[in-house]
Amino acid sequence: MFMANCPNCGAAISFRSIDLPVRVCDYCHSSILRTGDALVSAGKVAEVPEDVSPLQIGVRGRDGARSFELIGRVRWRWTDGGWNEWLALFDDGSTGWIGEAMGRYMLLREVAATGLSGPVERGLQAGAQIILGTEAVIDGVQYRVTDVKEATCAGSEGELPFNTPPGFSMPSVDLMAADGHCASIQMDGGEVKLYAGRYVTLADMKATGLRAFEGWPMPRFAA
Amino acid sequence: MTAGPATTATSSVKALNCTNCGGTLSLRAAGYTVSMVCEHCGATLDTTDPELRVIAQATAAITRPPIALGTRGVLRGETWEVVGYLERSDGEDGWSEYLLFNPYRGYGWLVDDGRRFSYGFLLDSLPDMDGAQIVIDQGRGLDHDSGPYPVEVKFVVGEFYWRVAVGERVQVTDYVRPGTTVSCEENDSERTWSKLDLLEWGEAERAFGVEPRRPDSGAPSPAEPSPWRDRLTESWIIGAIAAVTLLIIAAMSSGTQRLASVDAQVGLDGAPRTVVIHGVEITGHPSAIRISAQSDQLDNDWIDLDYSLVDKRTQESFDAYGLAEHYSGSDSDGSWSEGDTRPKTRLSSIPPGTYDLVVELSAHRWVQNASTSFFGAQTGMVDPNPTLVPVTINVDRGGMFAGNVILALILILIWPGFVLWRHLAFEQRRRGSNDDDDDDDDDDDWDD
Numbered sequence: 079m080f081m082a083n084c085p086n087c088g089a090a091i092s093f094r095s096i097d098l099p100v101r102v103c104d105y106c107h108s109s110i111l112r113t114g115d116a117l118v119s120a121g122k123v124a125e126v127p128e129d130v131s132p133l134q135i136g137v138r139g140r141d142g143a144r145s146f147e148l149i150g151r152v153r154w155r156w157t158d159g160g161w162n163e164w165l166a167l168f169d170d171g172s173t174g175w176i177g178e179a180m181g182r183y184m185l186l187r188e189v190a191a192t193g194l195s196g197p198v199e200r201g202l203q204a205g206a207q208i209i210l211g212t213e214a215v216i217d218g219v220q221y222r223v224t225d226v227k228e229a230t231c232a233g234s235e236g237e238l239p240f241n242t243p244p245g246f247s248m249p250s251v252d253l254m255a256a257d258g259h260c261a262s263i264q265m266d267g268g269e270v271k272l273y274a275g276r277y278v279t280l281a282d283m284k285a286t287g288l289r290a291f292e293g294w295p296m297p298r299f300a301a
Numbered sequence: 302m303t304a305g306p307a308t309t310a311t312s313s314v315k316a317l318n319c320t321n322c323g324g325t326l327s328l329r330a331a332g333y334t335v336s337m338v339c340e341h342c343g344a345t346l347d348t349t350d351p352e353l354r355v356i357a358q359a360t361a362a363i364t365r366p367p368i369a370l371g372t373r374g375v376l377r378g379e380t381w382e383v384v385g386y387l388e389r390s391d392g393e394d395g396w397s398e399y400l401l402f403n404p405y406r407g408y409g410w411l412v413d414d415g416r417r418f419s420y421g422f423l424l425d426s427l428p429d430m431d432g433a434q435i436v437i438d439q440g441r442g443l444d445h446d447s448g449p450y451p452v453e454v455k456f457v458v459g460e461f462y463w464r465v466a467v468g469e470r471v472q473v474t475d476y477v478r479p480g481t482t483v484s485c486e487e488n489d490s491e492r493t494w495s496k497l498d499l500l501e502w503g504e505a506e507r508a509f510g511v512e513p514r515r516p517d518s519g520a521p522s523p524a525e526p527s528p529w530r531d532r533l534t535e536s537w538i539i540g541a542i543a544a545v546t547l548l549i550i551a552a553m554s555s556g557t558q559r560l561a562s563v564d565a566q567v568g569l570d571g572a573p574r575t576v577v578i579h580g581v582e583i584t585g586h587p588s589a590i591r592i593s594a595q596s597d598q599l600d601n602d603w604i605d606l607d608y609s610l611v612d613k614r615t616q617e618s619f620d621a622y623g624l625a626e627h628y629s630g631s632d633s634d635g636s637w638s639e640g641d642t643r644p645k646t647r648l649s650s651i652p653p654g655t656y657d658l659v660v661e662l663s664a665h666r667w668v669q670n671a672s673t674s675f676f677g678a679q680t681g682m683v684d685p686n687p688t689l690v691p692v693t694i695n696v697d698r699g700g701m702f703a704g705n706v707i708l709a710l711i712l713i714l715i716w717p718g719f720v721l722w723r724h725l726a727f728e729q730r731r732r733g734s735n736d737d738d739d740d741d742d743d744d745d746d747w748d749d
Binding site for chain 2: 127128129130131132155158159160162180181182210211222224225226254255256257258259260277279280288289290291292293294295296297300
C-alpha cells in the first residue's frame with residue numbers, strides 16, 4: 079500500500095493495489111487516474127447510495143486457500159433494480175469480483191474471452207440480442223442465460239480497474255450452471271469481458287469486518 | 302494506514318415518507334428493495350428513485366398481514382425480518398407469501414397455504430433434469446406435480462427486490478418430493494427456481510409470534526409427507542417383532558413336558574373306576590395342563606372321564622371332563638365310523654404346587670336297541686364281569702391355546718393396522734388435493 083494526496087481536494091488517499099488505474103477519493107468523490115507516478119483527477123463520480131449491504135471496503139474473506147480484501151465497489155442500476163460489484167484484491171496481487179444482488183453473492187474472476195463458446199458466443203459475434211435460456215460454454219462448464227439487462231453505473235468507491243464516469247453504462251448478461259457455477263458477460267464498448275465463478279454465501283467466504291447493524295446479530299463466522 | 306472497516310452499528314432501517322399519503326414508512330432493505338407498497342395507502346413507490354416516485358396507486362383495500370411487516374423471528378436458527386407480503390392465486394386456490402430479509406443472509410420466503418407454512422429460498426443452481434424428475438443438490442429426485450399454470454399477484458404490501466405489482470403474472474411449474482416443493486417461475490425476462498420446505502406444525506407460528514394452528518384433516522398439499530409415515534414403519538417393525546416373539550414363545554412353550562402317566566383298565570358297563578395319580582408337581586409359574594386319554598380298543602363304546610386336579614395343600618380342585626368314544630356301522634350310505642379315542646382336555650393357568658389327579662372312569666357299550674342288552678347305561682345295570690378296555694392317561698404341562706395366540710396376534714396388529722389405515726387415508730387426501738393432475742404414471746408411490 080502506498081499513500082498519496084488527492085489532486086483535487088488534497089485529502090490523503092491510499093492504494094492497496096499497485097496495478098489498478100483508478101482510485102475514487104473517499105472525501106471529494108473524484109475519480110483519480112494513475113498513469114505511472116502521476117495522479118490526475120478525472121472529475122467527480124456518483125457517491126454510492128446508502129444501502130444495507132453487509133459488505134464494505136476493508137472486508138476480508140477467503141476463496142479456498144486464498145484470502146482477499148475488498149478494495150473497491152461499483153454500484154450498478156438497471157430499469158428494475160440495482161446491484162453491487164465489489165472488487166476483491168487477493169493476497170497474490172490478483173483481483174476478482176463479488177457480485178451482490180438480491181442478497182446473494184457471486185464470486186467471480188475474469189477469464190479470457192476465448193474461453194467462451196456456444197450459442198451466446200456466436201450471438202455476440204453476430205451482434206445479436208442475447209435472449210433468456212441461451213446456452214453458453216465457459217471453460218468446459220455449460221451455462222444458460224438467466225438475465226439480460228442494460229447496466230448503468232450508479233456510484234463507485236475505492237480502487238477500480240476502470241473509470242466510471244457519470245452515465246457510464248453497458249449491457250450485462252448473467253448466466254447460471256447446474257452445479258452452482260455462475261458467470262457474467264459485460265460488453266464495454268466493443269470489448270467483451272467474461273467473468274466466471276460460483277454462488278457463495280458470506281459464511282462460505284468466511285467474511286470478516288462486515289458492517290454491523292443495530293439489532294442484527296453478527297453471524298458466528300464473522301464475529 | 303487507513304482505518305479498518307467501520308465497526309459501529311448503523312441502523313438497517315431507513316425512515317421514509319410515502320410520496321402519496323405522507324405516511325411514515327420503514328425501508329428495511331435499502332439498496333436491495335426496488336419497489337415498496339405503502340402500508341397506509343397502498344401506493345407503489347420506486348425506491349431506486351431518490352424522489353420515491355409513485356409507480357402505481359392503490360388497487361385494493363389495504364389488509365394487514367397476519368404476521369405484521371417488521372416482525373422479527375428466528376426460524377431454524379436464522380433471524381429474519383418480515384419485509385414484504387404477497388397474496389397470490391392460481392385462479393382456484395390462493396396463498397400468502399412473506400418476504401423475509403436478513404442483511405447477512407439475504408432473502409427467504411415464508412409461504413402460508415392457509416393450512417401449513419413452508420420456508421424456502423431461491424436456488425443458486427439450476428436443477429438437473431433426470432427423465433421425468435428433477436434433481437437438486439444431488440439429492441432425491443422430485444416428480445413433476447403440476448404446471449405450468451398461471452399465478453397472479455392479488456394483493457401486495459411492503460418492500461420487494463423487484464417491481465412488484467398486483468396483477469403480475471408468472472407461469473409456475475411445481476415438482477415435489479415429501480416435504481419439499483421446487484418451483485420454476487417464469488415470465489418474459491426471467492426464470493427463477495425456488496425450493497420450499499414444509500415446516501413442522503407450529504414452527505413458523507412460534508418463530509413469528511402468531512397463534513399456532515392445530516393439525517387438522519383438511520386437504521394436504523402435494524408435497525406434504527404423511528404424518529403417519531414414520532409411525533407406520535415403526536409400528537410395523539414393532540408389530541413384526543412382537544408377532545415373531547409371540548410365535549417363538551408359542552412354538553417353544555408348545556413343547557410340552559410329561560408330568561405323569563398311568564395305564565388303567567375299565568370294565569365296559571362295569572362299575573366306575575377311580576384312578577389317582579399322586580404327586581403331580583407343577584413348579585415355577587402357572588401353567589396350562591393337558592390331560593389326554595387314549596383308549597384305542599373302543600368299538601362302539603365310550604368312556605366318561607371325570608378329572609379332578611386337587612392341590613394337596615389347599616385342596617382346591619380343578620375339574621374337567623373328557624370323553625373317549627368310537628362308533629362305527631353301516632347304513633344306506635355305506636360304512637361309517639366316528640368318535641375320538643384320544644380326547645385331550647386342557648386346564649389353563651394352574652398355579653404351581655403339588656397335585657393329585659383323580660380320574661373317575663366309567664365305560665359303556667353303545668347299543669342301538671336297549672332291549673338286546675341286559676347291562677349298560679341304558680338299563681343302569683352293572684355287569685359284574687365286564688370286558689376290560691385299557692386306557693392310558695397322560696398329564697402334560699405347557700402347550701399354547703391356539704385361540705389365545707390368534708387373539709394376541711390380532712391385538713398386536715391393531716396399532717399397525719390403524720396407522721396403515723390413517724396413512725392410506727392421508728395419501729388419498731393428498732392426491733385428491735391435486736386430482737386435476739392427469740400424469741399419474743409418474744406419480745410414484747412415496748413409500749419406498
